[in-house]
Amino acid sequence: MSENKDYSRNKLMDYLNLPPLDIEICDVTLRDGEQTPGVVFTREEKIALATKLDSVGVDIIEAGFPVVSTSEKDVVKEIANMGLNARTCCLARSRVSDVEVAVDCDVDFISIFIAMSDLHLKYKYHKSCEEMFAAAMEAVQYAKDHGVGVRFAAEDGTRTDIEVLKTAFKAAEEYKVDYVSIADTIGILNPSSAYYLVSEIKKVVNTPICIHCHNDLGMATANTLAAAEAGAKQLHTTVNSIGERAGNASLEEVLVALRIQYGIDRYDTTKLTELSEMVNQYSGLRPSVTKAIVGEHAFSHESGIHVCAILEEPRTYELFSPEMVGGKRHLIVGKHTGMKALKGIVEEMGHKLSKEELTVLLDRIKNCTDTKHGISPSRLEAMINETKNQ
Ligand SMILES: CC(=O)SCCNC(=O)CCNC(=O)[C@H](O)C(C)(C)COP(=O)(O)OP(=O)(O)OC[C@H]1O[C@@H](n2cnc3c(N)ncnc32)[C@H](O)[C@@H]1OP(=O)(O)O
Ligand SMILES: O=C(O)CCC(=O)C(=O)O
Numbered sequence: 001m002s003e004n005k006d007y008s009r010n011k012l013m014d015y016l017n018l019p020p021l022d023i024e025i026c027d028v029t030l031r032d033g034e035q036t037p038g039v040v041f042t043r044e045e046k047i048a049l050a051t052k053l054d055s056v057g058v059d060i061i062e063a064g065f066p067v068v069s070t071s072e073k074d075v076v077k078e079i080a081n082m083g084l085n086a087r088t089c090c091l092a093r094s095r096v097s098d099v100e101v102a103v104d105c106d107v108d109f110i111s112i113f114i115a116m117s118d119l120h121l122k123y124k125y126h127k128s129c130e131e132m133f134a135a136a137m138e139a140v141q142y143a144k145d146h147g148v149g150v151r152f153a154a155e156d157g158t159r160t161d162i163e164v165l166k167t168a169f170k171a172a173e174e175y176k177v178d179y180v181s182i183a184d185t186i187g188i189l190n191p192s193s194a195y196y197l198v199s200e201i202k203k204v205v206n207t208p209i210c211i212h213c214h215n216d217l218g219m220a221t222a223n224t225l226a227a228a229e230a231g232a233k234q235l236h237t238t239v240n241s242i243g244e245r246a247g248n249a250s251l252e253e254v255l256v257a258l259r260i261q262y263g264i265d266r267y268d269t270t271k272l273t274e275l276s277e278m279v280n281q282y283s284g285l286r287p288s289v290t291k292a293i294v295g296e297h298a299f300s301h302e303s304g305i306h307v308c309a310i311l312e313e314p315r316t317y318e319l320f321s322p323e324m325v326g327g328k329r330h331l332i333v334g335k336h337t338g339m340k341a342l343k344g345i346v347e348e349m350g351h352k353l354s355k356e357e358l359t360v361l362l363d364r365i366k367n368c369t370d371t372k373h374g375i376s377p378s379r380l381e382a383m384i385n386e387t388k389n390q
Pocket of ligand 1: 032
């Protein structure tokens with residue numbers, strides 16, 4: 001990878017001698033993302049999000065969970081028939097009745113899941129692992145008999161005994177499942193254990209492995225990438241990291257990391273800000289201002305030392321350019337502004353102030369404590385004019 005004006009490469013990656021990642025993205029915003037408490041997307045919103053996700057180049061869109069409602073089923077079917085480049089999938093419990101509905105949606109594959117952790121078997125199903133696995137394989141067989149692909153997903157896979165998980169995945173291979181999925185349902189993994197778990201599963205199955213990470217410890221993106229390094233093929237993400245509780249691995253974080261750390265540049269990252277804005281609007285939820293890539297302050301700078309360098313070369317304090325993700329840089333004027341930054345900003349606004357005037361203006365800005373969001377451009381304009389007229 002050569003030096004790039006859009007971002008700084010993490011050259012330490014060169015010392016790791018990693019083989020190239022062989023991955024695909026399955027975005028689950030429309031299913032797990034919509035499981036965020038209180039969130040519901042309309043038909044039109046789901047269609048618009050599927051279209052935008054497709055234009056980013058995600059490989060698979062998980063369109064929904066058809067048995068949840070008739071309108072959910074209808075929109076999953078509609079998305080599956082939109083003629084997108086992305087393949088589509090949907091979720092089903094390990095029940096033939098769920099799979100029947102899913103089969104009727106025309107998706108490329110169905111994610112048929114069971115949990116095999118002791119906690120879930122005892123308190124949720126009140127059944128043995130063998131009984132649940134048999135139900136899962138009956139459901140898998142039904143899908144296969146109807147010509148639909150299958151992802152066999154181990155919900156709570158990261159709290160499932162590793163030998164149980166290996167045995168189940170090996171047995172599922174006999175049913176010709178197309179993927180096996182490890183779900184870190186409650187976000188217990190860290191990057192080392194994610195790497196270990198995928199490596200261990202890879203030793204016993206030839207079927208492509210999926211990784212589905214939740215963000216309860218804020219490590220979902222890191223765990224997803226560690227799993228990819230260990231050989232996981234299908235990486236699950238949601239836009240803005242929405243999803244159950246603390247959400248899922250973030251699409252924007254995973255795609256930008258894949259690009260700047262692993263050299264995978266086939267996804268159109270320039271659409272990520274627009275996509276994020278759609279999810280903000282449709283979900284009624286806005287990520288934290290410091291959220292990586294799409295947070296309001298992801299490209300905002302106030303500190304004088306930073307801004308004076310950025311005015312010459314943005315890469316001094318930006319890992320990647322706002323343009324690379326369709327975002328915008330904001331230079332904020334406030335208590336932490338320095339003289340060079342102020343001069344540059346004032347000139348960009350079309351004003352020319354003497355050194356003395358700039359000193360007076362800077363002093364006023366630094367002692368202006370009645371705003372928590374920096375000095376707005378209109379207020380700065382007024383302060384400049386007042387300073388000039390003194
Ligand atoms: C980790 C995940 O993200 S899993 C997906 C979570 N998503 C959702 O739950 C989507 C929204 N859910 C819903 O709309 C409803 O819960 C439905 C339509 C799925 C099911 O509704 P209901 O039939 O009313 O069942 P209810 O929600 O009360 O209980 C869930 C049932 O599914 C069973 N179940 C849960 N997971 C599975 C599974 N993987 N395979 C088979 N059965 C399962 C539970 O044991 C329980 O069975 P029971 O009714 O015999 O006790
Ligand atoms: O692994 C999957 O495909 C889905 C599982 C899931 O949504 C979860 O356990 O959180």
